[in-house]
Amino acid sequence: MGALPQPLASGRRTVCEQAPLMPKLKTFLVEDSPVIRSNLVAALEDLAPVEIVGFAESASDAQHQLDAMLATDGCDLVIIDVFLKEGSGLDVLRQLCRQGARMRPVVLTNYATPEIRAECLQLGADRVFDKSRDIDALVSYCIDLAAA
Numbered sequence: 001m002g003a004l005p006q007p008l009a010s011g012r013r014t015v016c017e018q019a020p021l022m023p024k025l026k027t028f029l030v031e032d033s034p035v036i037r038s039n040l041v042a043a044l045e046d047l048a049p050v051e052i053v054g055f056a057e058s059a060s061d062a063q064h065q066l067d068a069m070l071a072t073d074g075c076d077l078v079i080i081d082v083f084l085k086e087g088s089g090l091d092v093l094r095q096l097c098r099q100g101a102r103m104r105p106v107v108l109t110n111y112a113t114p115e116i117r118a119e120c121l122q123l124g125a126d127r128v129f130d131k132s133r134d135i136d137a138l139v140s141y142c143i144d145l146a147a148a
Contacts, residue, residue: 029054049146059091063092063095081108090120093105104126107125108138
C-alpha cells in the first residue's frame with residue numbers, strides 16, 4: 001500500500017485555506033480498503049478543494065450509486081481503484097464512458113503498470129495515478145481541475 005501524505009502541521013495553511021473561493025470538487029471514491037479510503041479522504045479534503053460525496057467498495061455498488069448521481073446533480077470527479085473485492089474498477093470506467101457522464105474519472109491504483117495505464121486511458125480515464133508515488137500529482141490534478 002502506498003503512503004499517503006499526512007495532514008499539514010499546525011501553522012501551515014492548506015490549499016483550501018489559501019484559496020477559500022475555489023469551488024470544491026464533488027468527488028466519489030471507488031476504493032475497497034477502509035484504511036486507504038480513510039487516509040485518502042483526509043489527505044484530499046485537507047490538501048485540495050475536494051468534498052467527498054460518497055464511496056463504494058465494489059464495482060456494482062459504484063455503478064448503482066453513480067447511476068443515481070447522474071439523475072441528480074452528479075459529481076465532478078470519480079477516483080477509481082482498479083482491483084476491488086468484488087468486480088473491477090475497469091467496469092466502472094466502461095460504464096461512465098458508455099453513459100457519456102460529465103464526471104471526470106481518474107484511476108488510483110497500486111498496479112499502475114504500462115498495460116493497466118494504457119487500458120484505463122483507452123476506457124476513458126482522464127489520468128492514472130500510482131498510490132505509492134503519485135498522491136502529490138493527484139492533489140495537483142484536483143487543484144487544477146477545481147481552478148478550471
